[in-house]
Amino acid sequence: MAIEEIVKLLSAFGIGTIVSAAFVFMQSSKRNQLDYITKERSEWRKDVKKIIVCLLSEDKDKQTLAINKLKTQLNPYGFEPNFKFSSEYYMKDGHIWDLIYDFDFTTEKIFKLERYLELLLKYDWERTKQEVSNKIPSLFYSFIRFFSIIFLLITFFTSTFKSESFAFSILISCDWAAIVFLSLQDFIEDTWTIEANINLPKRLLWAIIAYALPLLYVIVKLNYILSDSFPWDERLIFLIITILVLSGLYALAKQKYEKEYVSKLKLIDFENPEIIKQTNELYNEINYLQNKLHRLDYEINEEDLKKLNIKKAKLTEKIKEKRRT
Numbered sequence: 001m002a003i004e005e006i007v008k009l010l011s012a013f014g015i016g017t018i019v020s021a022a023f024v025f026m027q028s029s030k031r032n033q034l035d036y037i038t039k040e041r042s043e044w045r046k047d048v049k050k051i052i053v054c055l056l057s058e059d060k061d062k063q064t065l066a067i068n069k070l071k072t073q074l075n076p077y078g079f080e081p082n083f084k085f086s087s088e089y090y091m092k093d094g095h096i097w098d099l100i101y102d103f104d105f106t107t108e109k110i111f112k113l114e115r116y117l118e119l120l121l122k123y124d125w126e127r128t129k130q131e132v133s134n135k136i137p138s139l140f141y142s143f144i145r146f147f148s149i150i151f152l153l154i155t156f157f158t159s160t161f162k163s164e165s166f167a168f169s170i171l172i173s174c175d176w177a178a179i180v181f182l183s184l185q186d187f188i189e190d191t192w193t194i195e196a197n198i199n200l201p202k203r204l205l206w207a208i209i210a211y212a213l214p215l216l217y218v219i220v221k222l223n224y225i226l227s228d229s230f231p232w233d234e235r236l237i238f239l240i241i242t243i244l245v246l247s248g249l250y251a252l253a254k255q256k257y258e259k260e261y262v263s264k265l266k267l268i269d270f271e272n273p274e275i276i277k278q279t280n281e282l283y284n285e286i287n288y289l290q291n292k293l294h295r296l297d298y299e300i301n302e303e304d305l306k307k308l309n310i311k312k313a314k315l316t317e318k319i320k321e322k323r324r325t
Helices: 003-056 060-071 087-091 094-100 107-133 135-158 165-183 185-194 200-227 234-269 273-297 302-324
Strands: none
Touching (some): 135 165
């Protein structure tokens, strides 16, 4: 083996060690963060249950205190939203904010708020169970992802650099694209958790781009290195189809509880699904027209810009005159 190849291998394993340490640190931090969030959610659910008990009491002071306490437990981004009855509206607690705004403590509104909060508790509990139950599969997949990144880094120095000039430019792009997407998977999942209203086609697209394609590339490259060719036999095709299907199921599972939660809330607000659809469309159109009107009201043309420049020049001249005197 040539000295250059030995140096490349040592460099690769050195990078692998660094990536390994960083990966272990990130996994440990993520696990600690999940434990902390799970504990905080447990406390949050206890507070919401106490709020429900106070709401159902006949003491007006307790009910008022419960509403004030509830305001501190809701998503502040849902207050006075410019969108209505969409998934984002419900996921950011917009429906609860609208209900408790100028709350009159009638039996009907208390009952409706109680149903909202019970569904919110149920959704949060199911989401927490899902995150906890996915710990072992997540650790297993983390190992696969870690192996894939190390494999790509090592083969980048030992195999990609031996490629021909035309193939080299393609392989180096594929190598680093796969490494980047494999590394960004945690960030993408965090985005899905924060923006729970992301639609299914977008989730499927990201599942294919960030999960399926990098793993498929690793399999094809590993197969090529072991056999020095691209034998597209039945086993490889079956493996590719399996990864694509699992990625799709992964994207579906991420949306399951959000979709069910929103559908239950819409059943409380509306009885006719067609009314829901028409209402959503009307609110979206109204919001679009209001934003367009706002932009037109504050649009600055060339004449306005010229006036502002003249005003600026006059003020500058006055300042110079003051300084001279």
